[in-house]
Amino acid sequence: MAVATGEILFVKCVKDGIPNRDPLNDSDARRIFGEEDGRISLSDVSIKRDVRDYVMAKYPDGGPEKRYFVWCREERAPDGKLYDRKKLADLILERAGRDKEVNKEKALLDSAFDMRVFGAVFSVKEQNFHRTGPVQFGWAHSLHPVETKYVQGTVVMPSDDEAGQGSIWTTYILPFAVFAMPGVINATIAMENNMTDDDVELLLEGLWKGTLHRQARGRGLQQPLLLVHVEYNDPFFRIGYLEDYIALEPEKERWLGSTPPTQLSEVALDVQKLARVLGPESPFANKIKRVRWWKNPELTLKGELPGTENKVW
Template identity: 30%
Template sequence: MAFDKRREYLFLYSVKDANPNGDPLNENHPRYDGDTAQAMASDVRIKRTIRDEWVRGKEQVLVDGQAKSLKTRFEELKKSTGQSDAREVIRECLDARLFGVTFALGTEAFSWTGPVQFKWARSLHSASFEFIQGTSAFATEGRDGADKQQRSFRNEYLVPFALMSVYAIANQNASAETGASDGDLRK
């Protein structure tokens, strides 16, 4: 069931008028290399993007993007998979098989190193960043039941354009532990 051989990937994608990966410790500015002015995106952001695609495609994933506890998510997965053993339940999740997992719930605890690993993405050129301010308007109900209009300002940082590249590796040895297959790599 493991990969039949090691693989290397180079992903290219473009970013236009968007923030490729906001830095929460820096007012959500796009991540960038101060020396080269390259836009950057973390491996975690790349995995989130891939998981979002899998969720849209109805693949079973552990990290589904919804705010919930591990216990709640595990109970959901037990129901949907019909399994009760923690390792077997988690092995049903495509993201855990490919990206790995650290699981600790009750008396069950294990960790798998994911066979697919990403480096940080970088733009293939220097990128500029723009600060954009905008307004939002929405209706709310006042205390007297009448509609009121609320307005708010928003600030965001955008990259007008960046061609991003990210290198990844799929390790056949690590895939044996997680149960990842060649078919998983095609999803």
């Protein structure tokens, strides 16, 4: 079955960390809206890394039919040197048993999940191709203002130049934040890239479980909260900006006050507008093929979403 044009809305939260730091701002949270707005953001690159790392962990050998290798990854030679993109591609084809094929582009698309789904720019000597990804994510933005905290501590182990003294570390953290990220799936490009419905299912699973799988101290403790997948009958249609139809309670003033929420039980996600735009009374109802969603049982929803609630992975 051909992949349907669709949209994704993914909501997640983080405690005691910063999921995506800005190296140009002393590794504080990324801010693209300005100080008065107060929201912080996560790049689409960060979200894709979560998915890629999960797919690599689930299918280290390429999985069924050797179709789930990941090209955009870090792998090193025995001497510790990083492999370049050509070597990474060669290793995929070798491990998939397709290194003798003449059409390297097709062989790589059939073997590398992230090339099919997210696209690739491959330019190495005589091998050149550019594939746009049928799946594109927007940036994830917090649904409320965020004030990060600058903290420091000490490490017992001394560094070489500190004469036996422990090291001092400093970092920015945020106590608690909720983010919403939009995504789109283009049916025409999916067909060109040989992306399948199985790829879509793994992508959705990777968004949810990849958020749980990928860990680093500075990223904080993250939890997926809500994932909505909308498919359309018309391959050239989408509602767009589904994240604009949800809101987090309490409102902005509480987040800027002296006692902002610090845990999931203190917030609720209002999905009433989203329910109306996706429901049977929506002006877009005849365009919608299917609505599916997955919900963290600890999340409080205000409103009832249409479509089918699926069991989380």
